[in-house]
Amino acid sequence: MTDERREGIMRAVYSALCSAGYADLTMQDIADEAGLSKGALHYHFDTKRDLLIAFLEHLYGLYTDRLAAAEDAAGDDPEERLDALLDAAMYPPEKPAFREFRTAVLEIKAQAPYEPAYRERLAEFDGFLHDRVEAILADGVERGLFDDEVDPDAVASFVVTVINGAHTRGVAVGHPVEEVRETLGDYLDGEYATDREVEAR
Amino acid sequence: MTDERREGIMRAVYSALCSAGYADLTMQDIADEAGLSKGALHYHFDTKRDLLIAFLEHLYGLYTDRLAAAEDAAGDDPEERLDALLDAAMYPPEKPAFREFRTAVLEIKAQAPYEPAYRERLAEFDGFLHDRVEAILADGVERGLFDDEVDPDAVASFVVTVINGAHTRGVAVGHPVEEVRETLGDYLDGEYATDREVEAR
Numbered sequence: 001m002t003d004e005r006r007e008g009i010m011r012a013v014y015s016a017l018c019s020a021g022y023a024d025l026t027m028q029d030i031a032d033e034a035g036l037s038k039g040a041l042h043y044h045f046d047t048k049r050d051l052l053i054a055f056l057e058h059l060y061g062l063y064t065d066r067l068a069a070a071e072d073a074a075g076d077d078p079e080e081r082l083d084a085l086l087d088a089a090m091y092p093p094e095k096p097a098f099r100e101f102r103t104a105v106l107e108i109k110a111q112a113p114y115e116p117a118y119r120e121r122l123a124e125f126d127g128f129l130h131d132r133v134e135a136i137l138a139d140g141v142e143r144g145l146f147d148d149e150v151d152p153d154a155v156a157s158f159v160v161t162v163i164n165g166a167h168t169r170g171v172a173v174g175h176p177v178e179e180v181r182e183t184l185g186d187y188l189d190g191e192y193a194t195d196r197e198v199e200a201r
Numbered sequence: 202m203t204d205e206r207r208e209g210i211m212r213a214v215y216s217a218l219c220s221a222g223y224a225d226l227t228m229q230d231i232a233d234e235a236g237l238s239k240g241a242l243h244y245h246f247d248t249k250r251d252l253l254i255a256f257l258e259h260l261y262g263l264y265t266d267r268l269a270a271a272e273d274a275a276g277d278d279p280e281e282r283l284d285a286l287l288d289a290a291m292y293p294p295e296k297p298a299f300r301e302f303r304t305a306v307l308e309i310k311a312q313a314p315y316e317p318a319y320r321e322r323l324a325e326f327d328g329f330l331h332d333r334v335e336a337i338l339a340d341g342v343e344r345g346l347f348d349d350e351v352d353p354d355a356v357a358s359f360v361v362t363v364i365n366g367a368h369t370r371g372v373a374v375g376h377p378v379e380e381v382r383e384t385l386g387d388y389l390d391g392e393y394a395t396d397r398e399v400e401a402r
Contacts, residue, residue, distance in 0.1 A: 021315075023224035099314065106311040107224075109373035113304050114222075123374045158384045161376070162359075165366025172310035173324045175362070183359045190391060 013055045018097035022107035056121035078140035106171050130156045146192035210235050214256040219298035223308035257322035279341035307372050331357045347393035
């Protein structure tokens, strides 16, 4: 398959997920969005499941590129890198129908216990974010900028949980992600502030 | 409808959700679980949607009773009440097929943007937990047991987000809820510890 065709199919999955949600999604919906016959789509992907797995891999590439770029652009300071990373993780670029897409992702998460291949892909997103937060915290501690009592692994895991919660609460009850971002910033500030900074307050 | 029949139907919704999930759930599945004809079930509830709304109301009653009982049993101390409340919220009683049920609840959350009546019910759970955490924190501050710089509303909202995140991450990638409970305890301890306690460390 050419890169162009793959890209077109991935865009079609995005649009079809936004319109139909995951449960009602059909190969026909995706073929229609891609301007392909259902036969042509099946030539590349046997089942909706296979296509969704490829889509999750495609999203993972976009996600990791976006987060890495945000971190790079923030420069060298660990606090600024962490802020930029969390902004990128919590405020994805506003694409059309972004709310609907976020909802479809939650549906896919709810399929994970029954689809080990989805779970594996979702665990990659989870692990990537965890590992980046952990690495930045460890760097800050090593350079004496963050409190050396910070446990980078435990804090990173908590951050990933909070971001999952922001996503779910946003979908389920419309809770504003911005509010979570702010409280998360305060939490992290309290975690990694050095004793010298705390005394100066 | 008698209380007994209602109770039987609610138990049947629970079982059918665990077996079929939300998306594939049919009135026939629920009627079968309840030992009723589909006609008898439709006599009480027009649609799957109506029945799910009644089920969410039923769950809300169980949830609030359970959390209130846990808090009461913990006595008068705000720290102990908060611990008991969070344990009750994060570790529901182990019912059969509890993992499957948790997964179905995540599916229902992903329907909320399209079903305002589901969203309203889900917002009641969210609001109840928020308000109890907020009230306990405010009580602790008022009695001089918690740091008076704690913002009970902001911390309560963060706690609700974390519990949503624990639930989602548990379903999506199998992340252990126990780990989140522990880090949440440490976070809260850091939030409400008074200056005197911090100095004594």
